[in-house]
Amino acid sequence: MLINVKSARDNKHVLITDEINDLIHREINFPEHTRFAYSVINKRHLDQPVIYSNYPTEWINTYINMTLYQHDPVIIIALQRIMPFTWNDKTLSSDDTRHEDIFKVAGKYNISNGHTFPLHDHENNLATLSLYTEGDTDCFQDYVVKNKKNLQQLLLSIHERYIIERRYDRKLFREKLEKELTSREIETLRWASLGKTYNEIAIIMGITESTVKFHIGNLIVKLGVVNAKHAIRKASDLHLLQIYE
Template sequence: MSILFAAGHDENNAFRNHLDRKIAEFGDFKYAYMILNKKNPLETLITSNYPSQWIDIYKERNYQHIDPVVHCALQRVSPFPWDESTSLKSRLKPSEIFSQAKSYNITHGYTFVLHDHDHNLAMLSLMTNDNKSIDIENQIHHSKAHLQMLLANIHQEITTRHQETARNRFDNPNAAKDPLSARENEVLYWASMGKTYPEIAIILGVKMRTVKFHIGNIVKKMGVTNAKHAIRLGAEWQLVKPVAR
């Protein structure tokens, strides 16, 4: 699992407190901040002041797979309002989510969307604490640009923080995770030089599945989502060492 989605309990609590303060600057709202790996939707991170019981249910049942709000966000780059009719606007059948969420006074809201370069979807959903106040869009009309920027800033903060955590693991010789092995460095080096997997296999005298195996280990160790990201961070962190031939 990517380090981005494996934050500790204390770290998540600190981030939620930070987000609580930021959201409070715009009014009295319930909110949910979610990051979802678009290549593997099982990898999600949720920070929210929604009722904790509902968040537990959502995570346990992996509702991100069938959540109409998530499906709508995946197809958009602009913010949008949602309510029980959102599921009827999509190709999905009416979702059981809204009927269950109603028990927790989650019936309507407004969601801001961000797609990042690492294939993640970030969402910031707002709801009024006064469930009778349906027109949330009216309440945040003058703050939309600021809220969209808030989403961009908090997403940058959390991704940067987790990248630094990953880098520290490599810099710390006593870290729980070992740095790259000699073979992994060779694979990452040749990948950073633009070589394809078959070319790397020929250079190293191994099978292509062995190259893919090492790439998979590199991605896991670096806490990233794909080989391209590993190559970029490997160069940035000066992990890629020239290979003597």
């Protein structure tokens, strides 16, 4: 049976989001108006984060499409903290106009204050669990204070599952790429990772510069990246540059 990969991922995303939502509302007994966002971002590159959330869909799409995560003051603080913290559009204001822009957009969805629990893992990721309410703010504050330990434990549990599933997904993806990538494509990328220009790679490998570009173009498509630099980084993370050595 053929499976639509995008649909499968979307279904998985919905299932995990629903599970987190259920844990927050039923296990920890938070008010129904509570909104949450569990996100994971690489601390070194600040690439697009993985987000499971019941925040307004329009806000999540805007946050991703406008790459607001690269300047999000909540993320910037979380990168420097290990303890949970509260935030609002006033305490996080700064001279950086990009911060103001973020809160202007977020304000349209009534996202102006909340709480964030940070977690730094062994794979150089920052995981956060952020919450805000569309209901009674004082009641919400009390719930967070009373349930800090439960929320921190929830973040640990969610993230452990994410790490295990990501490791499994990466293994499958690597195995797939090992079958698809040719030895010449890997060799081309390996030389590029060492800082060689396309012209230098062509001379070293005894091929034309247009062939080098052809190999790099194939790698970009197969790895699902946007450019050669991104291809090198992803191949390195997946330990693909050691193939055929």
